[in-house]
Amino acid sequence: MSSTTHTSTIGAIGAPSRRNTELALLAFAVVIPLFAYINVGLALDGELPSGMLGYGMGLGLLAGVGHIVVRKFASYADPLLLPLATVLNGLGLVVVWRLDQSERLQNLAKAQFGAFSPSAPNQLMYSAIGIALFVVVLIFLKDHRVLQRYTYISMVGALVLLLLPLVPGLGMDVFGAKIWIRVGGFSIQPGEFAKIVIAVFFAGYLMVKRDALALASRRFMGLYLPRGRDLGPIIVVWAMSILILVFETDLGTSLLFFGMFVVMLYVATERTSWIVFGLLMSAVGAVGVATFEPHVQKRVDAWLNPFSEAVLQGNSDQIAQSLMAFGSGGVLGTGLGQGHSDLIGFAANSDFILATFGEEMGLAGVMAILLLYGLIVERGVRTALAARDPFGKLLAIGLSGAFAIQVFVVAGGVMGLIPLTGMTMPFLAYGGSSVIANWALVGILIRISDTARRPAPAPAPNPDAEMTQVVRP
């Protein structure tokens, strides 16, 4: 393989726009969740669900709007990202609706909050807002490099977003994690938005400083150590992450930001030593905090012994319930609507939504979902490879890397691979902030990929060309 085919992974000059491919895939992305929806209705009530037409048209309309806007404003964009996000969002909606039908969860909500309100209509509304934000990004962000101008404003913005949950009267403590704020009647998870804003800041900052950060001081065990004074930024971000962990008791967000920074730092400087430093620092941070922070200790306990009496009684049975939901699903699952994943109780339709997929769609279904996520990340990384400017590369890899880490942290948590952290499955899980922020994330990736694949403007006509005609013999 020659290096040229590698560097311009997505199309060379004059590449086809692939908009029709996207449209065909979108048709699947709408039809698959629609079938799932019908499936749930048949399993629960034995008849076609009444909202079938409305739901199908709603999802179709959202996908259609997304497609038209992409066709008009980002015609060379990657054709997979929009259908992938649509199918995940659609399936998420189906399962949120399915869990709305659970009597057990309804009773739980009544016991806890006095009343039960279905989540699916809200989720549909959040999806619509998400698509709207996606459209806004594509229409108003003509070139992603514009974002570079807002590097330091982004930094301030990200800090404000991250600190909001700590503001008294605004922040909410939900089961030990302080990552929510309440505005009007809505609860918002600012961390989801901070993810994007902080990626913009990192990309802008690292693009400028990469040469300095890449300077090596001395060699140690095969690694070029960075200069002491260049350690500043990574220590600041590390300290931020630790602060998030300690004050918001949110392991997930903390891990996500630090991971994203290390990935982007490595890509910007091409120095493996940064990865080693990053891993060391996160290990030190995690272990350090775990020694005095009971919230983190509890999570680790629940992860190590999900079935022990101490954990089930005094801590939470969520992980045990989640594991049993996966196990009960087996290879092919019970079929949508026929499982008992609602035993998980609180957060069954948000953080733990993957367990419902596990029980009702089985190993086959979860593998498919994971591969869909894998594909989104893969398209993101390809976009980074294809981008022609360093800022675009860094932003794309930052966003895709964060997406990958988030999927790993959440899915790994509910499957008992790593300690559970309070984060949501992108697109699948119930939650306005998550859905809206992830649509914006996909919008930015589509914008970068459009810029990357767009044919270079035709070279200006060279006046000399006419003069030097080849004389045929």
Add this chain to the structure above:
Amino acid sequence: MNKPLRRIAIFCGLLVFALLARDNWLQYVQADTLAKHEKNRRVTIERYSQPRGDIIVDGKPITGSKVTTSASDLKYKRTWKNGPMWAPVTGYSSQRIGASQLESIDDGILTGNDDRLFFRRTLDMLTGEKKEGGNVVTTLNGAAQKAAYEGLKGRGKGAVAAIDPSTGAILALASTPSYDPGDFAGNTDEEAEKFIELDKDKDKPLVNRALRETYPPGSTFKVVTAAAALEHGLYDDIDGKTRSPLPWVMPNTTTPLKNEGDLPCKNASLREALRVSCNTVFGKIGADLGKDKMLETAKKFGFNSEQFIPVRSNASNFPEDMDKPQTALSSIGQFETAATPLQMAMVAAAIANDGTLMEPYMVSDLQARNFDVIEKHSPKEMSEPLSKENAQKLQEMMETVVKTGTGTRAQIPGVTVGGKTGTAQHGVANSKNPYAWFISYAKTDSGSPVAVAVVVEDSAADRGDISGGGLAAPIARDVMEAVIKSKK
């Protein structure tokens, strides 16, 4: 910048791969363990998702299932027809507490999970039929059970066991005070409290006294001692004089063994000694035979081993290690001798069946929902505690007891009845009210249809009134009569 990008791509690939590997571990390798985990509520939900199979008596179910009305994820709960009467037979099956006795032992058949139903289940799955529980058909006799339960209920605490001597089939198994398993079949807190209340009750209503309580058998054990005397050739003629002085001082002691009152026990014949229930005669027989020979006969009747009918019955006890005076006391059903009502019914049944003891059982067959028989019990011989001639001699003796002895209240017009009363003392220095015993069998032209053992622990009655003949014999008579009537 592209080289690190590719590495990051590989890293992301590894993250996804780790998730896929973990998922395979969970949903393939560990799937079964997790699906059947003891904490997995799905197992319970599944168990109660269809009506439970029934327990059948006389061709009619004595149990049922109904849809739970309380907000519960467990759909069906168990119901019983006349629960307190049948509780010693069925046991309970509660969503909260679990199951006991027959409900527990044949749970697989009743829920439909039994492997023997596997083929049917697979077919049902293909044809889309819902899984259904099978039935457990018992040998019990509804009329006899009713007679036993009604008889006991009027007399406080006690138990009855009735057996068909020719097959070993259990005909009645009653215990009072009883409980209604329907009171705590569901999953609510009130039902759980009801169970705790029953469990703490000092009258122990949850204990199946017919199988799980051992009582000193008192004079009813003299039948076993008589069998041992005949079998081991100590005496041959039941009407000949025995070598029995009165008073009789137990060997190696200075204590004379007392009779209940001034009885004509001096050198009394076996028939006479059993009729008036002489302690001296049978105590001396025990001492003369020695503990080994007594133990041998007792064991042949089923003592010292648990019975499974298929519900477990506690082992009755004939002491294995004792001296001569203790052997004498044990031979009249005192000292450490203790027997379950089932055990004493087995003793009567073996004698009534001409010396052959049949294995007791109460489940005749297990059926699938469509009445296909999955397993059928065929009567099995358990042992031969005494020969046919000796058994018939003993029958004559027991029939004399009912005709003119202590057991006259068990007489049934037109039916030959043999029996033996017992009044067992217990408590420190015999301070507590004694237990009233009666064991008997009835005989018609076509052999013996029923043998029965009754024990009544009546703490309210005046001590003087408690005797096997007075309290227990009428119950035994009613049970035998019910069986004979139902055979006609």
